[in-house]
Amino acid sequence: MPALASAEASAVIKKPAEGGQGGAPDLNDAARLEAFVDGIMEIQLKNMSIPGAVISIVKDGKSLLAKGYGYSNIKEGKPVDPEKSLFRIASTTKLFTWTAVMQLVEQGKIDLDKDINTYLKEVRIPATYEEPITMRHLMTHTAGFEDGGVGYQITTDPAKLPVSIAETLTRHMPARVMPPGEMIAYSNYGTALAGLIVEDVSGIAYNDYIQRNIFDRLGMKYATVHEPVPAELAPYAAVGYARENGRFAAKPLTFEGGFRPAGSGSVSALDMSRFMIAHLQNGQYGEARLLKPETAKVMHAPAFQFDERLPGMALGFYELRLNGQRIISHGGADPLFNTELYLVPDQGLGIFVSYSGGEGGTAASEMSQAFFNRYFPVGENSFPSVAAELEQDLQKYAGSYQFLRRNHTDIDKFYSFLAQISISVADNRLTIGSGAEQQIFAPIGPNLFQAVGGTNQIGFRTDDSGQVTHLLMDFLSSEPLERTPLINRTSLWLPLLALSAAVFVTTVLGFIPRIRAIRAMPKPQRWASRLSAATAAWALMTCAATFVIVLNMDLVDRLSRITTSLQLYLFMPLLLVVLSIAMVLAAAWAWRKKYWTVMKRVHYSLTALAAIVMSLFFYHWNLLGWQFG
Known part of the structure; x- marks a missing residue:
């Protein structure tokens, strides 16, 4: 590949192109498109420890590019073959499940707004809330x-396959923690339920x-x-790799088992082109019809929005916005593969990209941004004028936020525990x-902010009181994300744990010279x-x-799996509780x-208090006992 193409690709990865869309290259120029993608892939495979990658791009019902890079x-x-190499697409599989659901909807066999218990034969969803x-x-x-998965979400042992979807979902049913329809909380379990409904309703x-x-x-x-993939396709399955000692080492694939409607797919790039088209x-591909036009339009339309000014959820697809283009998308990642699929309905454009090993998630994000920077460039961002009060009342947004997708x-x-985002206020x-990763957002409307020097936006919801x-x-x-309550904040627990550990250290160090x-x-x-x-030493060991x-x-x-080390570890917090009560x-x-002396009694009491604090930490974060889903 010419060095010029590589340099040009590198420049587009780094920053959005300037100027209007009228100056963008022609997507139908196949040679320039291929040279551009080649340049990005060359950089990524070299710099991100990626052994193999594949991409397919379609527009207006035809394939513009399908190409493999590196080795399967x-x-x-x-080498990677875009026609035959099967890449694990993980959660992108969900699009097949949702498409199947919509096929049954248009046949009148599923009503989108009916209680799903109507369709389930073996699994029963409890009536935790009034609304089904x-x-x-x-x-x-x-x-x-709620989200979950420790010990059961995947397996690396093909001998354990196949397993029943119904049995898996019954055994590992998560709690219902929010009323339905209130807020998005991405759920593999929910998609697996939909796949089970496809089985129960279709009889297949x-x-x-x-x-x-x-x-x-x-x-x-x-x-x-x-x-695993059928025997006739096994020769085409891409191997998953990890980088070890400067070389690529093959690793066992992971399997979804009973959660397969949420992530079991293995597909070639050219075949994904057909699905995208x-x-x-x-719904039409050549002479074949996947969905009726009206069904496809309903599936692709916004179905739930956090804020009408921001991307939301379609039926199965999530919305994105890149350089002013509305995209319906879905990605997927497992320990060995990263995949992204983007559809731009207004442009008749689809992009599928998948990477094996390395920093595939970062690579996929860079590829998509570079593509849209080149072919749908935006000019320099100019912020709309905003009312002065929008810049004067920013402190209410500051604080810690936690993802709704979590376990309870x-x-x-x-x-x-550590998956929280902190927002600060500085200079309006x-x-x-922080540091090189810091993003700065300026107000552009009520509860809406845009990245300074970029196009990303964030939005907030407030309650009736304005909180x-x-x-x-x-x-x-x-x-x-939602506001992190005080009891969940790392800013509360980390200082408490640090203070407790300091007390324990002084207790242990004070005990040693006083043994006689x-x-x-x-x-x-x-x-x-x-x-x-003993309590102080045990608490320090348990914390570590x-x-x-x-x-x-x-x-x-x-x-x-539930590892032996985890099983044994869980005795440690329980023993700490016993020691804490004794203290x-x-x-x-x-x-x-x-x-x-009084001072020694005070220090003794502080050690007891520190032990209680640490015990409460283990209790709050579900580390007391064997609490597996």
Whole structure:
């Protein structure tokens, strides 16, 4: 590839093009399009440790580009083939599930606004709230389920496949934590439920339904939702790699099992072109019809909006906005593959890109932004004039926000402990992040802000009293956030844990040089002193183990099994609670009997208090006992 193409691609990745759309290159110039994409891919595969990638671009019912980069199998020296190489597309599979649902809707077999329990044969959704969950709620991720997955969401053992969707969803049913229709909380469980409804309503197994009614209908010969891929397609499956010691090492694939409607797909780029064209042409691909035009239009239209000025959810697709273009999209990621699919209905344009290994998520985001910068450029951003009061009342937006997509009732809750976003106010602007990653947003309307020097926008919701309750970032339209209550804030717990740890350290360090003196104490005082040292040491070990064993657990291990180390670790917080209760009782007894000096009794009490604080931390974050979903 010419160096000029590589340099040009690099420049477009870094910043939006200036000038109007009229000066944009012609998308139908196949040679320039290919050179441009080649340049980006060359940079990405080299700099982001990516062994293989594939892309397909369609417009106005025809393929503009379909090309593979790197290798689908390094050991065999097999290059990526856009026609036949099967890339794992993870959650992008959901689009097949939602399309299947809409096929049954247009046949009159599913009503989007009817209680889903009407259609389920084996699974029963509890009536936690007065309003039932409907298919529309599932398709817009507004059913109100908590998130989960520790120990059961995936498997790496093909011998455990296949498994029943119904049995899986019954065994691992998440709690309903929000009334349906209230707010988006992305849910793999909700999509798997929709896939089960496809089975129950059609009378056809989910895998077979997708094969017959989508893949066969569109002539998608290199596509499957079976796990592992069928024997006849196995030679074409791209291998997943991780970078180890400067080389690519093949890793076992992960499988969705009973959650397969949410992420089991393996598809070639050219076959995804067919699927994209069908949706862009309102259900028509050649002589084949995937959906009726009116059904496709309903599916692609906004169905739930956080704010009408920001992207929301269509039925199954989430909306994005890049350089002024409305996009309906869906991505997918597993530990080894990253995929994005973008449809721009107004332009008849579709883009599918998938990467194996490396920084594929970053690469996909850069690719899409570079593409739109080049072919749909925007000029320099000029902010609309805003009322002065919009710049004077920014403090109400400041604070911590947590994602609505999180767990409340199981051990999974702990993994949202650090997943919070902090917003600050400086110079009449809102700031997110710090250093090179910091983004600055200026007000452009009531509760609406735009990135300074960029096009990204964020919006807020307020309650009847004007208090800010929610946040949405337009580049994460399926992941709204809400105000973090004090009890969940890292700004509360981290200082408390640090202070508690400091007390424990002084207790342990103070005990060591006093061992002889303690031996000479009366028995009750001797055991009370030993109890404080044991509690402090155990608390420090438990805290360290929490962050080393639990928080840093390998993602595949976390989602595929309950490890022995996790099982054993969970004894530690329970023992700490027992020691903490004993410390409180011992402290009360020490004050009553006037053990030691007053200062030593105060320090003893502080150690007991620190142990209680740490025990409350484990209780609040569901680390007391074996709370698995």
